[in-house]
Amino acid sequence: MTRYADMPEGMARHLARLPLPEIEGGAFVPGPPLSERRIAVVSSAGLGRRGDRPFGPGAVDYRVLPSDLDANDIVMSHISVNYDRTGFQQDLNIVYPVERLNEMAARGEIGGVADHHYSFMGASDPASMQPFAEDVAAAMQAEGVDAALLVPV
């Protein structure tokens, strides 16, 4: 299911009506080879630490997920019910593949894995997320992250 034609009609209609932000003059940042890059995950699945503030309708901020966080300490509070959660319930890596990234780092395929990852909730207005995204970018730069892997839900 990736194109409207492959989705249930109601879902396709909903997604086709969503207003998309207009982006002008997109940047393209060069960098070192993949084998030298330090990667952070940015999820839009509404993930947070157990006991964190849950995401609510309209939330445009983010939660910080330390890389060494135990899998049992990650919960999801995305407000939408129109996507599958049973994959996430069975395997965290289906939406938050930090374990896979660690394996790639151990094999030398990537340079390393960031100490911190980040989650937004994708149902909210993207334009209002901009200041928070800028804070995330600054935090990444401060810890020497070369690239962000953005994973939807």
Add this chain to the structure above:
Amino acid sequence: MCALAHYLERMGIATVVVALVHEHAEAIANPRTLSVPFELGRPLGVPDNPEFQLGVLRAALALLDRPHGPVLEEFPDRAPEPADYEGWACPIALPRPEAPAGGGHERLVADEVARLRPWWDLARGRRGRTTVGASGYDIEAAARMVCRYADGGEPDDPGPERKLSRSLKLACDDLMAFYTEAATAQPGAAASHELSDWFWGETAAGDALLALRERAAGEEDRGMQLVGNLLVLPRSQAHRAGA
């Protein structure tokens, strides 16, 4: 999701986006995008299949080595289905719920939770984790809160820090997670739509959530209306509303 990549890139962070909605990815034109043919909620494709997930990750991260953009590539492989797959049936034989007249979900759901708990315990032990708990309530308290509201009563006050509508929504999510974690405790792939059909069509908890959404949709409070109209019943199960 896609706009975030632009914001990060402008700040000097190279990005690669995994995209589940191809048309959105085309419209936004992020610097580097891998469009994947998986269902919403499963961006890495297949749970408990590390090799497949690594294939997706390698394809996505390889885009970071491209010298120019924007780049939009499509991942070629669909999520594989088991070769001998004949459909899924819940291995835990819950009694078929009877629609309680004028309330009565609380006892029925408490019975189901008690019967599912050994399997939920097994699932949690095998996986080393549970996703239940975003509400902050234990599962019995979450079930009680949902059912009391569904049956027309007033649930326990969630306290000054959270509206009742938020607490009910999170309790509903936890209840669904508890049921599907228990139902998938035993090996054997279940398609997401089969788990959804089972929860909404064959459990007393599904009945309780249908009653909850109907009451919430009719409330004056906008937060409750949102819960009732949008935040509990998936579009794919909308035919059950008012049934």
